[in-house]
Amino acid sequence: MVVSVLPTASTLVSFPAGETAGRSRVLSIAALPDGRYGVITEATPFHPLDHTWPDQPADIGVLRLAGADAAASASASASAELAVVDCLTGAVGPEDPSTLLLGADIPVRRGEEGWAWLVVHAVEASDGQAEALREAVGTEAELRVDAERRAALSAAHTGCHLFALALNSALAPRWRKDPGRTDALGSPDFDSLALDTSRMDTDASTDVYRLGKSLRKKGFTAEGLAEDLPAITEEINSRLATWIEADSPVRIEVPGPELTARRRWTCELPEGPAGIPCGGTHLHHLGQLAGLRTELTLSADNSRLTAVTSPKRA
Structure with missing residues (x-):
């Protein structure tokens, strides 16, 4: 149920700049x-949590209703600061501008023409706090993200992209033919062709890859992978260590401030500039990491490769 009129323009976001x-x-x-x-x-x-590719968890933090300290009652002042316990992607379609759709209930991809895409800060509120919220429409609020948690998630997300590039390089000799897609550094893009799920938490990123028939048809050789996995892991970790030592700058390229803007992670690595489409948050330079290592495991039936990549923050 919408308590007040929904916006018709997408939310402007500043998290890409950190x-x-x-x-x-x-x-x-x-x-x-x-x-x-x-x-x-x-x-x-x-x-917010992305409704189509929920790899990075939503930010949490605090929302404070501006000017509440000057409210007439002490209870209103006490209710001014609310914990943001979740942050969701919402959407309002052109056919029903009075209905807010959330997460998996959104039937279109982000950026669909005619839709408003919204960051929805989820707060738990008592009856008195709910009334204060209703009265806050049209006033200014202060928003504060849990910065320590954000930094940990950003480290995991940056580490995930670095791992993907290093994985592609290490697996390049296993392609019998050109799969038709390469990454920014010129390696066959195993990561994008085989990735099934990717999830970050404050300690690591976990990526799961499918090694099925479709990947083999594209030219990937999975035979002997289990035996070669220790050497592949060591090659990846060695490359990650070299990149961390280079302390390359990290940027998010974004064409505009709207939530719908197509953002791109970029990093100036020793091999050259690298870029990956990404809607998450990241570090500002690789020197913010003291280390980055991955652990690879293969399922018993050799159908799935799982990578857990753990950053150590400086």
Whole structure:
């Protein structure tokens, strides 16, 4: 149920630049199905869970209703600061602008023309706090992300991309023919061709690859992979260590501030500039890592390769 009118323009986001705090006008409040409330602001530093590729968890933090300290009652002042316990991707379609769709209920891909794409800050609120939220529409709020957790997730996400490039390089000799897709450094792009799931947490990233018939038809040789896995792992970890030592700058290229903007992770590695499409958050330079190592395991039937890549922050 929407408590106030929904926006018709997409949320402006500052997390691609690494921002973890900001102020913005509250545009709408929605009662969420699980009993929480969704706060929608004009702009936000919060990174929401992507509804199509949920690899990086949502930011959490604090939302403070600006000006509440000057409220008439002490209870209103006490209710001013709310914990943001989740952050969701929401969408409003052109056919029903009064309905807020969330996550898996969104029937189109992000950026679909005519849709408004929204960052929905999920907060738990008592009756008194819910009333304060309703009255906050049109006023300014302060938004603060849990910066330590964000930094850990950013390290895991940057490490995930570096691992993907190193994996592609290490597996390049296993391609019998050109698969038709290469990565930014010129290696056959095993990562994008075989990736099944990718998930980050504050300690590591976990990537699972399918080694099925379709990959073999594209030219990948999986025979003997189990025997070669220790050497492949060592080659990848050696390359990761070299890249970390180079302390290359990391950037997110973004054409605009809207949540719908197509963002791209870029890094100036010793082999050359690398780029991967990405909607997550990242470090600013590789020197923010003291180390990065991966562990590869193969399923018993040789059908899945799992990589757990753990960053050590400097």
